[in-house]
Amino acid sequence: MVEDDLISARNPFPDGIDERLSAQLAFIAEADKLKTILRASPLAAADRRENDAEHSWHLALMVVLLAEYANEPIDIGHAVKLVVIHDLVEIYAGDSPVFDASSRLDQREREEAAADRLFPVLPDDQAREMRELWDEFEAGQTPEARFCKAIDRLEPMVLNWFNEGGTWRMPGANLTTIRARESGVVAGSTSLGAATAALVDEGVRRGWIRDGGAQDDGSGGEPVA
Amino acid sequence: MVEDDLISARNPFPDGIDERLSAQLAFIAEADKLKTILRASPLAAADRRENDAEHSWHLALMVVLLAEYANEPIDIGHAVKLVVIHDLVEIYAGDSPVFDASSRLDQREREEAAADRLFPVLPDDQAREMRELWDEFEAGQTPEARFCKAIDRLEPMVLNWFNEGGTWRMPGANLTTIRARESGVVAGSTSLGAATAALVDEGVRRGWIRDGGAQDDGSGGEPVA
Numbered sequence: 001m002v003e004d005d006l007i008s009a010r011n012p013f014p015d016g017i018d019e020r021l022s023a024q025l026a027f028i029a030e031a032d033k034l035k036t037i038l039r040a041s042p043l044a045a046a047d048r049r050e051n052d053a054e055h056s057w058h059l060a061l062m063v064v065l066l067a068e069y070a071n072e073p074i075d076i077g078h079a080v081k082l083v084v085i086h087d088l089v090e091i092y093a094g095d096s097p098v099f100d101a102s103s104r105l106d107q108r109e110r111e112e113a114a115a116d117r118l119f120p121v122l123p124d125d126q127a128r129e130m131r132e133l134w135d136e137f138e139a140g141q142t143p144e145a146r147f148c149k150a151i152d153r154l155e156p157m158v159l160n161w162f163n164e165g166g167t168w169r170m171p172g173a174n175l176t177t178i179r180a181r182e183s184g185v186v187a188g189s190t191s192l193g194a195a196t197a198a199l200v201d202e203g204v205r206r207g208w209i210r211d212g213g214a215q216d217d218g219s220g221g222e223p224v225a
Numbered sequence: 226m227v228e229d230d231l232i233s234a235r236n237p238f239p240d241g242i243d244e245r246l247s248a249q250l251a252f253i254a255e256a257d258k259l260k261t262i263l264r265a266s267p268l269a270a271a272d273r274r275e276n277d278a279e280h281s282w283h284l285a286l287m288v289v290l291l292a293e294y295a296n297e298p299i300d301i302g303h304a305v306k307l308v309v310i311h312d313l314v315e316i317y318a319g320d321s322p323v324f325d326a327s328s329r330l331d332q333r334e335r336e337e338a339a340a341d342r343l344f345p346v347l348p349d350d351q352a353r354e355m356r357e358l359w360d361e362f363e364a365g366q367t368p369e370a371r372f373c374k375a376i377d378r379l380e381p382m383v384l385n386w387f388n389e390g391g392t393w394r395m396p397g398a399n400l401t402t403i404r405a406r407e408s409g410v411v412a413g414s415t416s417l418g419a420a421t422a423a424l425v426d427e428g429v430r431r432g433w434i435r436d437g438g439a440q441d442d443g444s445g446g447e448p449v450a
Contacts, residue, residue, distance in 0.1 A: 011387055013423075013424075014423045015423075016419070016423030025383060029386075035268055036271045043257055044257040045260060050260070054276070054279055057278045057279070057309065058257070058278065060285055060309045061309050065249050069246075076306075077305060077306075080302060081302075081305070084286050122290070126290060158250060161254075191246070194241070197241070198238075198240075199238075201241070202239045
């Protein structure tokens with residue numbers, strides 16, 4: 001990696017801070033970049049897009065408050081860790097909007113490369129730990145990862161609800177692609193999946209969501225808004 | 226409280242979502258406002274101020290990565306919960322910059338009133354749970370609360386380090402008031418307190434921090450920058 005690109009390279013920590021803690025603080029400083037990565041989702045509270053750091057915080061709050069709806073018992077502390085780190089790779093890989101099929105084609109490749117570059121800023125033991133947490137989230141094979149992925153899908157739906165459809169009106173979004181996201185909520189929480197379906201059904205009724213036919217493959221097209 | 230001020234009042238959730246989950250989602254939507262509360266701290270990664278949601282996320286990441294330095298053993302999951310919710314009252318109370326003595330005069334009163342208004346948006350059991358977590362953080366009497374308060378003080382110091390002093394140059398900031406913040410880090414972590422002292426010492430050497438005499442009571446004065 002190009003060490004000079006690190007925020008910590010702009011102003012190395014003083015000698016009084018040892019090598020291990022310097023590496024940890026360098027990672028923590030580098031993580032500040034997550035605050036500059038914009039998502040497609042509009043905020044509910046202001047007229048601008050959400051960034052990844054805000055999104056990650058919101059997921060952590062939701063995990064704490066909605067854990068009772070998980071399909072399987074979860075360790076809340078572990079789940080909160082997963083959501084806090086789940087988007088860090090986007091510092092280098094950028095956000096891949098869910099309804100932007102083209103950006104998702106090479107998403108896995110870009111994010112793996114970003115993980116290989118970012119996590120080794122940490123001391124080896126923590127680089128491994130963070131990578132394992134990220135891999136766990138991505139694989140979605142543990143109860144916590146399944147629930148966190150459900151929350152990751154639900155949060156933008158709640159923001160859309162307060163934005164007359166929000167990203168549901170983007171090119172590539174239609175009832176088929178939105179129902180696919182809904183099924184990701186069901187996998188972690190049947191109850192929250194049912195709530196998501198209620199939001200989507202009402203979104204359809206209000207004309208915020210267009211019907212998705214076979215001809216609409218999510219690769220683009222005219223926005224409804 | 227004025228229910229109409231709630232984000233959820235703009236667009237009530239559909240009937241298919243039951244009362245308990247509607248209350249939880251109303252709180253989650255209301256929490257979106259934390260993304261609009263600006264702190265005094267500048268980001269390291271961009272030329273703008275940090276907001277409370279980003280700050281809360283950054284603290285959560287730091288708690289996970291720096292827990293080994295806590296003076297006492299801590300439950301990381303519990304500590305992460307504390308930092309995720311610790312600033313929520315600022316949705317109504319606003320941020321009280323640490324070096325702005327006047328805004329801190331009635332801070333406790335404003336934040337208690339905000340807590341009385343915000344947490345009851347949740348179902349009763351969770352309103353009590355969130356209030357207890359916030360009270361625990363504020364009191365700073367548990368190992369987790371002490372450590373989280375240390376991290377809450379350390380994070381803006383790291384941002385200042387990449388901003389040629391950042392808030393250390395604000396009116397009211399001087400070596401006396403900054404050392405007082407440093408002692409809050411020591412209370413949760415002697416090691417991180419020593420690292421903070423190294424940053425502050427170097428800040429003094431570079432002229433980013435002015436000496437604080439008895440005549441400078443933190444109530445204002447000319448900024449150094």
